[in-house]
Amino acid sequence: MEYSYRPRPANKNATWLLSVLGLGAILLFTLGMANVLGMRSLWQFAALLFAVGALFVFLRYFSTYYIYTVTEEWGTPTLVVSHVQGKRRSTHCRLTLSHLLRVVEVADPESPEGRAALADFMSERVRYSYLATLGKCKTQIVYGREGGTRFAIRLEADAAFIKALLAATARAGSYTYDEEVPADDE
Numbered sequence: 001m002e003y004s005y006r007p008r009p010a011n012k013n014a015t016w017l018l019s020v021l022g023l024g025a026i027l028l029f030t031l032g033m034a035n036v037l038g039m040r041s042l043w044q045f046a047a048l049l050f051a052v053g054a055l056f057v058f059l060r061y062f063s064t065y066y067i068y069t070v071t072e073e074w075g076t077p078t079l080v081v082s083h084v085q086g087k088r089r090s091t092h093c094r095l096t097l098s099h100l101l102r103v104v105e106v107a108d109p110e111s112p113e114g115r116a117a118l119a120d121f122m123s124e125r126v127r128y129s130y131l132a133t134l135g136k137c138k139t140q141i142v143y144g145r146e147g148g149t150r151f152a153i154r155l156e157a158d159a160a161f162i163k164a165l166l167a168a169t170a171r172a173g174s175y176t177y178d179e180e181v182p183a184d185d186e
Helices: 013-033 040-061 112-123 159-172
Strands: 004-007 062-073 078-085 088-096 100-106 129-131 139-146 148-157
Touching: 004 159, 013 040, 040 062, 040 139, 088 112, 088 129, 088 139, 100 112, 100 159
Parallel strands: 129 148
Antiparallel strands: 004 062, 062 078, 078 088, 100 139, 139 148
């Protein structure tokens, strides 16, 4: 069984930021060429900073993407996060799902529960974010322990992928999912 998902940006923040940085670089470079106020090098340096920022945003949010895969290819259920840039595909994360501790859904990062979940994520020593969206969005946080080290991975997946992840995790061993764990009233 294998299930893959490619997250898409949930908003246009990266597009707006790239536009502002690109237009700012052009404007500042033009001011430098016109030698406004006699500060040519200052304007051109500012234009360079804006251009570098625009290049960073372009490389991070437009020319690359992530693919999340739940697979049993190696005989055990595994979560693989791949980074694709052009024709190059590199693996950033490979987690054996028997090491998964819990999955936390962050539906609204502005709510008190969402802020608490994100604060818990930020308190982890080892943490990774593989998100397609710039800014606040609905995410899932996967907690695990491997080699004696706790870690947290922040993903931006859909409900079908989380269902496949939890099904594979159930086949791999015990797990808890914060949204589905029934309370013991005994």
